[in-house]
Amino acid sequence: MSEAQEFKYIGQRTIRPDGFDKVTGRATYGADLTLPGMIWGKTLRSPHAHAKILSIDTSKAEAHPDVMSVATFKDFVTLQSESAAGTEGAASVLDVARNCLADDKVLYHGHAIAAIAARSERAAKDALGLIEVKYELLPPVLDVEDAMKEDSPVLHDDMFTAGYDEKPSKASNIATRVEMKMGDVEAGFAEADIIVEREFRTPTAHQGYIEPHACTVTYDENGQSMVWCCTQGHFDVRTLTAKVLGMELGKLKVIASEIGGGFGGKTVIYQEPVALVLSKKSGRPVKMVMDREEVFIATGPTSAAKLKAKVGVKKDGTITAMQGWMAYEAGAFKGSPMVPGVMTMFTPYDCPNVLVEGFDVVVNKSKVAAYRAPGAPQAEYAAEMVVNELAEKLGMDPIDLRLKNAAKEGTQTIYGPKLKRVGLVECLEAAKNSPHYQSALPEGQGRGLASGFWFNIGGQSSVSVNMNPDGTGTIVEGSPDIGGSRASMQMMAAEVLQIEPKNLKPIIADTENLPYSQGTGGSRTTFATGMAVIEASEKVVAQVKERAAAVWNVTAEQVEYADGVARNTAGEDSMTLAEVCKNAEKTGGQISGNANINARGAGPSFAVHICDVAVDKETGKVDVTRYTAIQDAGKAIHPGYVEGQLQGGAVQGIGWALNEEYIFNADGVMENPGFLDYRIPLASDLPMIETITVEVPNAFHPYGVRGVGETGIIPPLGAVGYAVGNAIDRKVEELPCSPPRVLALIQNG
Amino acid sequence: MAIVIFSSELQKLTGEEQTRVDAEVFKDIVTEISNQYSALEHDELMKMAVAIDGEIIHTPFLEKVAATSEVHFLYRISGG
Amino acid sequence: MAKSHVTTSINGQPQEFLCEPGDTLLDVLRNDLNLTGTKEGCGSGDCGACSVTLNGRLVCSCLVLGVEVEGAEVGTIEGVSTGDGLHVIQEKFLEHAALQCGICTPGLIVSAKALLEENPNPTEEEARYYLAGNLCRCTGYDKIIRAVMDSAETLRGVA
Numbered sequence: 001m002s003e004a005q006e007f008k009y010i011g012q013r014t015i016r017p018d019g020f021d022k023v024t025g026r027a028t029y030g031a032d033l034t035l036p037g038m039i040w041g042k043t044l045r046s047p048h049a050h051a052k053i054l055s056i057d058t059s060k061a062e063a064h065p066d067v068m069s070v071a072t073f074k075d076f077v078t079l080q081s082e083s084a085a086g087t088e089g090a091a092s093v094l095d096v097a098r099n100c101l102a103d104d105k106v107l108y109h110g111h112a113i114a115a116i117a118a119r120s121e122r123a124a125k126d127a128l129g130l131i132e133v134k135y136e137l138l139p140p141v142l143d144v145e146d147a148m149k150e151d152s153p154v155l156h157d158d159m160f161t162a163g164y165d166e167k168p169s170k171a172s173n174i175a176t177r178v179e180m181k182m183g184d185v186e187a188g189f190a191e192a193d194i195i196v197e198r199e200f201r202t203p204t205a206h207q208g209y210i211e212p213h214a215c216t217v218t219y220d221e222n223g224q225s226m227v228w229c230c231t232q233g234h235f236d237v238r239t240l241t242a243k244v245l246g247m248e249l250g251k252l253k254v255i256a257s258e259i260g261g262g263f264g265g266k267t268v269i270y271q272e273p274v275a276l277v278l279s280k281k282s283g284r285p286v287k288m289v290m291d292r293e294e295v296f297i298a299t300g301p302t303s304a305a306k307l308k309a310k311v312g313v314k315k316d317g318t319i320t321a322m323q324g325w326m327a328y329e330a331g332a333f334k335g336s337p338m339v340p341g342v343m344t345m346f347t348p349y350d351c352p353n354v355l356v357e358g359f360d361v362v363v364n365k366s367k368v369a370a371y372r373a374p375g376a377p378q379a380e381y382a383a384e385m386v387v388n389e390l391a392e393k394l395g396m397d398p399i400d401l402r403l404k405n406a407a408k409e410g411t412q413t414i415y416g417p418k419l420k421r422v423g424l425v426e427c428l429e430a431a432k433n434s435p436h437y438q439s440a441l442p443e444g445q446g447r448g449l450a451s452g453f454w455f456n457i458g459g460q461s462s463v464s465v466n467m468n469p470d471g472t473g474t475i476v477e478g479s480p481d482i483g484g485s486r487a488s489m490q491m492m493a494a495e496v497l498q499i500e501p502k503n504l505k506p507i508i509a510d511t512e513n514l515p516y517s518q519g520t521g522g523s524r525t526t527f528a529t530g531m532a533v534i535e536a537s538e539k540v541v542a543q544v545k546e547r548a549a550a551v552w553n554v555t556a557e558q559v560e561y562a563d564g565v566a567r568n569t570a571g572e573d574s575m576t577l578a579e580v581c582k583n584a585e586k587t588g589g590q591i592s593g594n595a596n597i598n599a600r601g602a603g604p605s606f607a608v609h610i611c612d613v614a615v616d617k618e619t620g621k622v623d624v625t626r627y628t629a630i631q632d633a634g635k636a637i638h639p640g641y642v643e644g645q646l647q648g649g650a651v652q653g654i655g656w657a658l659n660e661e662y663i664f665n666a667d668g669v670m671e672n673p674g675f676l677d678y679r680i681p682l683a684s685d686l687p688m689i690e691t692i693t694v695e696v697p698n699a700f701h702p703y704g705v706r707g708v709g710e711t712g713i714i715p716p717l718g719a720v721g722y723a724v725g726n727a728i729d730r731k732v733e734e735l736p737c738s739p740p741r742v743l744a745l746i747q748n749g
Numbered sequence: 750m751a752i753v754i755f756s757s758e759l760q761k762l763t764g765e766e767q768t769r770v771d772a773e774v775f776k777d778i779v780t781e782i783s784n785q786y787s788a789l790e791h792d793e794l795m796k797m798a799v800a801i802d803g804e805i806i807h808t809p810f811l812e813k814v815a816a817t818s819e820v821h822f823l824y825r826i827s828g829g
Numbered sequence: 830m831a832k833s834h835v836t837t838s839i840n841g842q843p844q845e846f847l848c849e850p851g852d853t854l855l856d857v858l859r860n861d862l863n864l865t866g867t868k869e870g871c872g873s874g875d876c877g878a879c880s881v882t883l884n885g886r887l888v889c890s891c892l893v894l895g896v897e898v899e900g901a902e903v904g905t906i907e908g909v910s911t912g913d914g915l916h917v918i919q920e921k922f923l924e925h926a927a928l929q930c931g932i933c934t935p936g937l938i939v940s941a942k943a944l945l946e947e948n949p950n951p952t953e954e955e956a957r958y959y960l961a962g963n964l965c966r967c968t969g970y971d972k973i974i975r976a977v978m979d980s981a982e983t984l985r986g987v988a
Binding site (some may be wrong): 013025026027029031034121207209258259261263289291482484641643651674675681682684686689 | 849851852859860863864865866867868869870871872873875876878882905906907909910921922924925926928929930931932933934935938954956957958959960963964965966967968969970971972973974975
């Protein structure tokens with residue numbers, strides 16, 4: 001794949017093919033499906049953060065005339081702890097089941113205990129009050145550092161910290177300890193002229209998708225069970241749900257509705273197996289839709305974290321040693337993204353001496369789920385703040401300090417391999433030359449800068465490109481379209497087939513219409529599903545050549561295909577794609593190409609963000625006055641949707657840095673489970689988000705694509721945090737920089 | 750013979766930083782090193798991703814390595 | 830409890846329905862009238878995904894009771910495009926890639942239409958504050974505001 005590729009269709013700002021439906025309200029999302037005879041399911045949730053369940057009495061609810069079925073954990077198949085191939089990675093299926101409906105303990109306020117299906121949504125909600133639960137209250141564990149103490153109450157009697165040479169004898173809330181290192185940090189720090197060491201805290205924050213979790217399901221004894229749900233990965237919903245319920249994969253069809261945001265939070269299951277139980281027991285289709293409070297208290301937010309970062313530099317700016325420590329809250333069950341945090345923390349830097357230690361810790365809060373570059377924002381925030389402080393102490397431009405130590409092709413990573421070609425240096429240079437950076441900081445404002453790194457993944461995508469007799473085609477793929485990916489699939493197929501994109505219709509097939517496809521997440525879709533689309537389209541071209549060759553009595557090698565036309569190189573004949581397709585029934589049957597791949601070679605995406613803020617010193621309110629997001633996309637298939645990822649990630653990170661946090665009371669109850677007080681950024685909070693898309697192609701993708709979806713949320717925490725500190729001349733150590741915290745910093749400085 | 754380089758985590762189980770392997774296919778490499786180092790569990794290694802000469806591969810089961818390849822075991826990253 | 834009978838007009842078409850006293854207009858639109866274009870994001874008037882117009886005024890339908898629309902004129906996303914094609918605002922949203930997941934889009938389009946009918950020449954700041962009640966988690970608002978400003982120009986006949 002050459003770097004200076006000329007493209008006919010790639011790189012244009014096409015209108016997305018699903019756009020008409022989305023701007024007219026026709027597109028159907030998770031809560032939009034109604035079936036004949038459908039009833040409504042609602043969930044009873046724990047009022048306590050930590051308690052043993054002594055008994056659950058559903059008899060009064062079951063006796064109510066409007067109630068048609070009731071579900072508890074007893075209705076799930078008893079499982080041994082095992083891995084299921086969910087998009088979350090190796091998940092303990094038993095933990096998943098216990099999170100969907102509590103087993104013998106409730107582990108967080110809002111933990112689902114039972115569910116009722118009734119003739120109306122109101123009747124179902126009202127009947128929840130008829131379920132009687134007896135609890136034995138236990139002291140809640142609500143803070144990661146408290147949870148790690150020797151004398152802390154323990155959530156799981158069978159949790160013994162993994163990652164020590166000897167298995168501990170005492171149960172703990174620390175699920176896992178990981179340590180990664182290279183070189184010798186002690187020697188490195190000894191060489192340093194300046195060392196900065198800081199501690200940081202980041203809050204529990206939610207992915208904040210506007211669409212609550214929703215599903216409509218039918219259970220059919222004959223094996224035609226169906227789940228319609230909003231999800232990032234319907235094949236993984238099928239896998240996990242089937243395991244929880246002991247169903248065969250082939251008997252469960254999952255249809256991905258359009259999805260109203262996920263960001264990683266919709267790669268797991270909550271209501272689906274519960275709704276199927278309710279449907280099975282009532283004989284009716286069941287719809288379950290969470291309300292906003294349920295989304296906040298009972299669906300995975302991301303981990304709150306306690307972090308430490310220590311970096312040493314020589315006077316000339318060479319970084320000699322980098323050391324990190326982190327403890328991540330996993331919520332009620334183990335599995336925070338601590339490991340990726342450890343792996344990414346210092347990866348933007350080429351330093352031979354690095355040591356990072358991390359802890360995955362359970363607490364009585366809802367189980368965390370993936371959130372855009374899971375684990376990386378917290379860890380890289382700590383690193384970037386310290387690097388910025390070092391730049392200040394050195395009197396060195398923060399971009400120059402990063403350029404001097406920038407990770408590039410051949411840099412050894414802490415997690416093992418050396419990096420292949422990456423675009424951090426190009427991003428740093430683009431940042432330096434950007435209009436934003438070149439402009440003077442307005443009087444009284446603060447400026448911050450930060451870099452970010454995320455691996456991106458490949459994985460399995462299955463695609464079929466089916467040509468119609470009129471030369472138009474359908475691209476059948478399995479990646480729910482969260483951000484406009486259909487447009488990119490259309491363009492990539494068009495580029496291979498050399499016909500106008502509008503002649504190709506991408507559809508997202510259900511689990512019965514395609515082989516397994518991994519979910520939309522991990523910045524994989526344009527890369528991996530795109531690769532499959534390209535391969536499937538190339539097979540169509542190969543068939544077209546064969547059919548034309550057969551008609552002209554030549555070999556397929558004697559047919560060339562360009563600009564949508566097949567030409568006989570041994571003669572004068574030519575046929576358009578449409579003509580070949582029209583003749584398909586005469587030349588052997590319909591033309592279709594498919595590719596079921598396990599894509600490898602995902603290229604990491606680096607980013608650099610610049611943020612200016614103005615702080616009102618009387619109220620502590622922070623305004624972002626200017627923001628630039630620079631990121632390496634490899635090759636931007638649809639520039640508009642790539643920019644959208646950069647901007648969307650930036651604004652989620654801005655929210656996380658400035659306002660978003662779960663506020664818990666002493667009983668472990670979230671006091672702000674609504675958009676009024678869990679304050680995500682509004683249109684009135686922000687300026688335009690300037691973007692610069694850098695393109696350092698990824699050699700493993702035919703068009704050079706790197707995933708871009710996730711990295712963009714990483715730099716804002718450091719860029720905004722440092723900008724605020726810069727504006728008020730204080731050290732920011734705790735996020736978010738909400739007005740009370742900023743005021744406290746100003747006043748106690 | 751390809752080189753398998755052990756992460757600091759795996760070094761705790763192998764006592765060594767790296768080793769050379771005869772096997773040319775990932776699944777056979779796993780068999781070889783889990784036989785060589787008793788503390789390495791075959792099934793746990795099979796669940797890991799691998800980087801071969803810097804290219805990260807999630808499910809490397811049949812991946813071939815060259816005689817000059819460098820192999821690293823990695824945690825599987827899923828993303829969000 | 831007996832249901833109330835309501836006679837109203839939705840997107841210019843006469844409409845009747847039965848609802849319970851506690852049903853919101855949002856419940857009625859989505860569950861009884863199958864007009865699922867209007868979305869529920871929060872149920873408490875904080876996100877704007879349920880934006881509709883009531884007698885020409887922009888409201889959150891989750892904060893309006895079904896019984897309140899007796900004799901009123903309700904405007905939803907389904908009524909924004911005429912039979913001839915998309916409204917300028919809808920076209921501009923598509924041109925500017927001002928939607929990613931699209932869940933906030935119906936509410937935003939209804940709100941943007943209300944804004945431009947009230948104020949055909951808003952400044953960027955005026956547009957941002959008018960639309961502050963419509964949350965978007967995907968786009969960061971940049972392309973949405975560009976689409977709205979471009980729509981304003983086009984509708985004024987200036988572009």
